[in-house]
Amino acid sequence: MSRLLAIPFICALLLSGSSQNGTAAGASPAAGALVAKYELTLAGVSFGEFHLTAVIRGSRYHLQAKAEFSILRGLVYRGGGQTRSAGKLTKTGPEPLIFEVSYAGGDKKEKRRMAFSNGAVSQYSIVPAKRPNPRRVPLTEDQLKDVLDPLSAAFLAVQSDLPPGNIGICDGTAHVFDGQQRFDITLRPKRTDTFLRSAPSNLSGPVAVCRVKFVPIGGYRPDNPGIKFMTETDDVEAWLTPVPNTRLYLPYRIIVPTPLGPGSATLTEVKMRPLQ
Numbered sequence: 001m002s003r004l005l006a007i008p009f010i011c012a013l014l015l016s017g018s019s020q021n022g023t024a025a026g027a028s029p030a031a032g033a034l035v036a037k038y039e040l041t042l043a044g045v046s047f048g049e050f051h052l053t054a055v056i057r058g059s060r061y062h063l064q065a066k067a068e069f070s071i072l073r074g075l076v077y078r079g080g081g082q083t084r085s086a087g088k089l090t091k092t093g094p095e096p097l098i099f100e101v102s103y104a105g106g107d108k109k110e111k112r113r114m115a116f117s118n119g120a121v122s123q124y125s126i127v128p129a130k131r132p133n134p135r136r137v138p139l140t141e142d143q144l145k146d147v148l149d150p151l152s153a154a155f156l157a158v159q160s161d162l163p164p165g166n167i168g169i170c171d172g173t174a175h176v177f178d179g180q181q182r183f184d185i186t187l188r189p190k191r192t193d194t195f196l197r198s199a200p201s202n203l204s205g206p207v208a209v210c211r212v213k214f215v216p217i218g219g220y221r222p223d224n225p226g227i228k229f230m231t232e233t234d235d236v237e238a239w240l241t242p243v244p245n246t247r248l249y250l251p252y253r254i255i256v257p258t259p260l261g262p263g264s265a266t267l268t269e270v271k272m273r274p275l276q
Helices: 002-013 150-156 225-232
Strands: 032-042 045-057 060-071 077-090 093-105 108-117 120-127 172-177 182-194 206-218 237-242 249-256 263-273
Touching: 045 150, 060 150, 077 150, 093 150, 150 172, 150 249, 182 237, 206 225
Parallel strands: none
Antiparallel strands: 032 045, 032 263, 045 060, 060 077, 077 093, 093 108, 108 120, 172 182, 182 206, 206 237, 237 249, 249 263
16 A cells, blocks of 8 residues: 555655756746646546645745545545645755645554755654664765755756757756655656647647656665665656746656556646736
8 A cells, every 4th residue: 555655745756856957057937826736546547636836936935735635535545645845946956945744544644844954954853753663774964965855856956948848858866855765866768758638728749758766865664665666667757848938847747657557647737827
């Protein structure tokens, strides 16, 4: 079940963007609010939604997301969570200041919180606290420097003037810490594809499809089946598309194989609106 429960947060945990593509010196997105909605499916069956709101004011940003999901209308499983990140945009990309995530599903509930200073994690906590596990690979202080939280990495790290569908956007590595595990996400070019017929009407043209590779660094259990699977598979895909009228790229579609069939998060609505 653990791999299945990861799908609702796939946009934040697996699509952490190719931050090494970076932002052109001095460039930043225009002030406004990005609103996006993703449909979550497993083996072709819809089981939830992921909602994102990103507000940008000058060099400051605030991201907020919420996920709700259920299996067989909640008869088998029901869960959800919310997460937020805030920070500033610099010449080299986002620099988070705070990150929080909370989720509940089945009989499990958890809250995580992180604070950052000068690009490094300065404080983090998990509630309820977890007992030390000798099977986890230790985290080091150096591993928590120059990292992004999952939400900032997923939706603000990639900015480019490349035309839609150019797979040159799929070239980079993001260093991510989610409050417990430190990992890298590497994107490499795979192919160019087209939008699904159900895509939002304001999206058009080709889509860049990236091969996603998950590389665990610290804070994880090597014997965890999910970690082993994500480390070994080459079948995770991230489809990236530019946000209309901006230089931002965001995931259009994420595909992750599971024992029950392909899991996916697909963008069904996206709009940019001016700030009030």
